[in-house]
Amino acid sequence: MPMNNKIRHLENVALSEDGREVIIIDQTRLPGELHYIRLSSPEELYLAIFELKIRGAPAIGIFAAYGLCALAAQILNSENFHQRLREYGEYLNSSRPTAVNLSWAIQRLLAIAEAHKDRSPQDLLPLLQQEARAIHQQDVSMCRAIAEYGKSLLRENIGILTHCNAGPLATSRYGTALGPILLAHEQGMQLRVFADETRPLLQGARLTAYELQQAGVDTTLICDNMASQVMKNGWVDICFVGCDRVAMNGDTANKIGTSGVAILAKHYGIPFYVLGPSSSIDKNCQSAADIPIELRSKEEICSKYYMKPMAPAGVKCYNPAFDVTEHNLISGIITEKGIIRPPFRENLEKLMSEAEWEGPQSE
Numbered sequence: 359m360p361m362n363n364k365i366r367h368l369e370n371v372a373l374s375e376d377g378r379e380v381i382i383i384d385q386t387r388l389p390g391e392l393h394y395i396r397l398s399s400p401e402e403l404y405l406a407i408f409e410l411k412i413r414g415a416p417a418i419g420i421f422a423a424y425g426l427c428a429l430a431a432q433i434l435n436s437e438n439f440h441q442r443l444r445e446y447g448e449y450l451n452s453s454r455p456t457a458v459n460l461s462w463a464i465q466r467l468l469a470i471a472e473a474h475k476d477r478s479p480q481d482l483l484p485l486l487q488q489e490a491r492a493i494h495q496q497d498v499s500m501c502r503a504i505a506e507y508g509k510s511l512l513r514e515n516i517g518i519l520t521h522c523n524a525g526p527l528a529t530s531r532y533g534t535a536l537g538p539i540l541l542a543h544e545q546g547m548q549l550r551v552f553a554d555e556t557r558p559l560l561q562g563a564r565l566t567a568y569e570l571q572q573a574g575v576d577t578t579l580i581c582d583n584m585a586s587q588v589m590k591n592g593w594v595d596i597c598f599v600g601c602d603r604v605a606m607n608g609d610t611a612n613k614i615g616t617s618g619v620a621i622l623a624k625h626y627g628i629p630f631y632v633l634g635p636s637s638s639i640d641k642n643c644q645s646a647a648d649i650p651i652e653l654r655s656k657e658e659i660c661s662k663y664y665m666k667p668m669a670p671a672g673v674k675c676y677n678p679a680f681d682v683t684e685h686n687l688i689s690g691i692i693t694e695k696g697i698i699r700p701p702f703r704e705n706l707e708k709l710m711s712e713a714e715w716e717g718p719q720s721e
């Protein structure tokens with residue numbers, strides 16, 4: 359089996375056979391160790407998202423859906439089953455605020471519970487599990503479609519720059535921003551990828567470089583502040599990044615540093631594309647101003663990945679986990695339904711109002 363098949367067939371999130379645990383790859387241990395962990399209590403599930411053991415917008419949505427199923431299975435005999443399920447949903451949803459896929463997936467599960475309130479918890483559980491599996495399966499098909507649309511923009515020997523990690527580990531199978539790259543490579547196209555390391559948590563170095571290297575893609579890791587230099591050298595023809603929430607005017611939240619890449623790309627005349635499933639588009643967000651940005655602890659900047667602290671004790675730090683790229687810097691948004699181009703508001707509204715559109719459709 360070629361290397362690339364191995365990486366995209368890794369199951370990074372699953373429900374255990376007895377339905378009471380969620381099994382994930384602990385992404386904080388990569389690239390050193392490919393280690394699976396099993397989680398069952400509400401606190402373990404919350405912390406897995408908060409501590410980025412599972413991360414990437416679509417992956418945390420799938421994880422939360424399975425997490426709610428695991429928790430439901432543990433309270434089947436509880437008198438206030440429905441209330442507890444809603445409370446668990448709120449709790450998991452409070453783990454990280456920016457990626458809309460988290461609340462989207464939880465809402466889908468809670469809507470099933472609400473629609474079948476008259477059933478016993480025992481009868482409801484299989485329906486919840488079915489919905490969670492559907493969310494997972496739909497993500498697989500959406501990533502495949504995104505990969506196909508994105509691949510249509512690639513050609514032989516092209517240089518691609520990406521930021522953070524939007525590969526199979528952040529989704530299911532191909533990933534979003536890495537999807538077209540893995541697919542094109544699989545089909546024999548020669549590509550060169552520049553992966554930003556992505557300070558402070560190094561998802562680019564730890565995860566993107568790992569995934570692309572496993573797949574055998576020509577990959578060069580750079581520090582975030584080197585992107586301008588590689589663009590100036592003429593090595594980058596296109597930028598592909600993922601997304602955590604897309605507002606209706608096209609403003610897009612993604613990992614901190616993404617908007618800087620977009621500004622550089624504009625400066626050097628390089629097309630900049632956002633890739634993500636339609637579950638990352640938030641009808642309730644009109645623009646950047648409506649997107650909540652997660653702030654994280656200063657330890658991530660000062661000491662987390664160092665042998666000893668790399669900043670003076672007590673220094674003030676500002677650590678936003680995401681930023682918003684303004685729509686006028688974006689050449690196109692690639693979803694499973696196609697490539698959306700400006701004017702984004704008009705075209706996103708059209709996409710969201712398609713007949714019977716209720717979020718991503720199954721295959």
Ligand code: MRU
Nearest residue numbers: 413414415524528600601612613
């Ligand atoms: O903090 P993270 O690692 O969850 O941030 C992830 C990103 O910003 C990804 O680019 C985004 O979630 C898209 S994943 C397909």
